[in-house]
Amino acid sequence: MRVIRAMSAALLTVGVFALTAPPAGAAATGGVSFRGAVSPATVAPGGRVTLSVTGCAVSATASAAVFDTVTVSSGRSAAATVDWDAKPGSAHTVTFTCAGAHSTARLTIAGAGGTAAATTAPTAASTSLTPVGVRGGLGGSMAGGSAAQTATGAGLVVGAITGGVYAVRRRAAVRAH
Template structure:
């Protein structure tokens, strides 16, 4: 189970590596029952009302054989933090227009003008 200490309202990832059965039932007083299928992990959302500083038993039932793990609720009632990205993406312009300088702008304009001129020349030759 990861993490073993979680804030109220946080999420834990549960797995059962010692059970060879295709399904394992996992229960705890602070989240809804979870069924692990074919050795895969699952997530569970801890109740936002879980008591900070308390420890709860998480029970794993593998075809009648039971095991437990301790889940500790973070003291102080701190909420899980959202990771911050040091620099986000530049949405809306694809990041291509944000740092144009005069040289790039002139080169792009010249390429577009050249393409338009070549198209007009080819169209005139074809119609004549």
């Protein structure tokens, strides 16, 4: 009988922690590397480039000196128009930002002797992540949580702790006799 109670308490505790753990995909937002790409890598002044982001679960932003900041939705790409007065032959860094992490890609403005129609293949973006420190857990930073979910999680944790304390005290009381 004691074994059944102890196993029940252990299973309840494990179940509570399994239910309150974040889903496996939830960590994709916070600090996990992502990659931004610019296509084409060379464009004429006034031309359009396609900006895409992979590995970012939330909307990202892309910015460079030769176009306005653009928001890139998760799983999609966005277009940006290069300024007409961009200096031919210049190279620029496009900075992608996703949940505090950064990735960069190169964008070259076609030179005077260069072609206006640039390469059509996407470029492999170089990724340089800015150190953001240790992310010890998502805590309250997960989007979409509600007060009901928080109350349910807290109730399950309190129930597990109460059950564990009850089982330990009950077992100590039985051994004392």
